[in-house]
Amino acid sequence: MNEHFMDFLTILLPTYFFFYMSITLIYRNKKSVLNRVAAFLMLAFLFYFLSEYMKTSLLPQFQMQIVLYGSAPMLLFIICFLVHLCILMGNPVTLAYKKWLPFIYAAPFGLWLVFLMTKDHHELYNIHITDGRSPLDPLFLQLTITFVAGYILLSVLLLAVFWYRTTEAKPKKILRSLLFSLFALFAWFVLITLLLQTGLLTTRNAMILYFIGYLLWAIELRHLIGKHDIMPDYRKLFHVLFKSAPTGILLVDKKGSIIEMNPRAVSWFEGISVDDLSRHLFMKKETTFDGLLSEVARHQYQGSAAHWEIQMASPTSGLMDFMAGIDVIEGTNEDLFVIHLTDVTALKETERRLMVSEQSYKHIAHHDSLTDLYNRAAIQEQLEQKVAGSDWFAFILIDLDNFKPVNDNYGHLVGDYYLKHIAHVFKSYAQPGDLIGRIGGDEFVLVLACSENIDIPQMVQQRLSQLNNTSFNYMNVEIPVSFSAGVSVFPETQRM
Structure with a gap:
């Protein structure tokens, strides 16, 4: 098979996959640090593969420059982002390790800069070695392999700590799969390195096998994200917010019938039939609750004006005061309303007492x-x-x-x-x-x-x-x- 076509299949083609991964990760949640680090990891893979493809197929005459200033820093970024990602995924168990992130990034890049500034580039990468051995300086190669293997192993250990300490079933299952995939990647990396050192593999074939291992691991990572949904499930998050909100939230149809309400609203309306709820709500303005919904549906209230004071005679809590915000849900087959109720009973009671006190003081003064x-x-x-x-x-x-x-x-x-x-x-x-x-x-x-x-x-x-x-x-x-x-x-x- 043509060598350039093999380079395309094993080096360039995976870059499209990594680009897709980075875009989807950012798109899911731009504010999530975990998503951003995972996206940067995919981009580092992308540029690493592009550098290798340019070195072998497009610009072989600049292979020394591409390796030292392209492939090498991208490989270091990959292992650093991997450790960073594992620390974030282990939060809060691994949160204490975040203070070591500056050192984790600085150590490999510091050594890389030291080699570039102290040694001749032709010694660091000998383009005249063509017998299958690595053209990299032996010490430079040894340290690179040590950092790559060490950081992969560190990632495995971080996930293992989190897996051991967590008690939730789903995170344990996700971490077990990630641990297995990372351990397999580590074992694959060690195996190919040993075969390369013993001369059983040429550098070109070893690089292809490295790429295949990274690609399979990335596919497994993407599979875990899709299957187990490592990233936040926003529908569940909104459901949790709906259940735990300190305000009352009601979903009401245009007839005033309540379709659903959160636990806080249920506790407020205890003892009141859902069908009779609108008759227990009193508006300070000269309108009924059902009439108010009709006015909102006709968009008569906009912005800050769409807030009302509502009183309710509760059989369990007595007279309650609410500030109500009403929004129309559009795009449905019928008019639906979301009503947000904030309990201001204590505030209104204090206001009423202050008014009585003010009247009393004014009476005494006159x-x-x-x-x-x-x-x-x-x-x-x-x-x-x-x-x-x-x-x-x-x-x-x-x-x-x-x-x-x-x-x-x-x-x-x-x-x-x-x-x-x-x-x-x-x-x-x-x-x-x-x-x-x-x-x-x-x-x-x-x-x-x-x-x-x-x-x-x-x-x-x-x-x-x-x-x-x-x-x-x-x-x-x-x-x-x-x-x-x-x-x-x-x-x-x-x-x-």
Whole structure:
């Protein structure tokens, strides 16, 4: 058979396979370091085979340069990538060995550079040797064989450690197959090397057998990737994510019927029939849950707007609050929706408590603690607003006449009851729009809405007469109410 055709079959043809391997590995997962290293390993094989084909068939006159600067570094890359790949595949058991990767790469390439810089290239590769012996310098050849055999053996040991320590059935099966293939490659490499050293094989035939061994090992590696799926199974990964997601995920049809939901959603909706679930979900907007799905299907909500607050009355957990995101699944025979629910019950409860606290603080800041009437600051704020709006109002300042004797004769506790009685009378006869406040110990304020067409003195007299007609009873003792009052009208001042 023609030698060039043999070179094509045994050297060039495998390069197409390695190119295909590298592309498929990168395509599966570009972000995976394992995939990238495996792809680099295949590319190193590709360039190694191309270098050998160029040396033997295309450019034999440059075989020294091609071997020293092409085949040799590619062979070193192959064994380094192989060790790197085995360390990654053994993760996490072999993770501690990653710190040695710089040394693993530097050792063979360092020696290769030392030989290139210290020895004549014609001594390293003697093109005049044509009797079947290797044209490489004996020491250079010996070290190359040592590194190749040693790194293959190191790869076997790394996989063996991982195989021994792992307890999962599938990784054990994969590693057992890889161990066998690597051990076979190592044994094949040793056997061909021994035959080459004893002179039973010429260098050309030995190289062909080396190539055949590498090719068979690569085919076995590709078989393992295809059969056992060494690379991540993304369908299973997404299934795991679906099952373990901290948010509730529901698959719903256009009628609102739930097709599937993850375990987190199942735990939230415990005790609720799947068919009745939509009736337990309440929207803050004026729409039903089914109506919301119809609006989403018509693409009325896009981007960040497609988020809603939903409440659910759970028979086991009580009232729950959710933030819902709804996406339409396109490309199916019917409208399907994926609903993502995030439990914000604790957040909403805290928000509600803060609102109550804020209202309470605001009430305390604007009301008298004894009578619960407006205090001085609140009255002043309300008056400023009325003045700014040019509203007509009557401002009545009331000063109790006999408050001190009440405190002196009956005690301050009774005095407090007396002030509360006065506040109660004001509240009982208050009209819409009135402002009632206590601005001092025994000083009260009435602000009454009015207009220029109203007889203001008569209106004030009528309202104050209600206080004149009442008295305070304590321990069967009747204490009359006596007071003095002054009136001012905005925007015109009148006197009582």
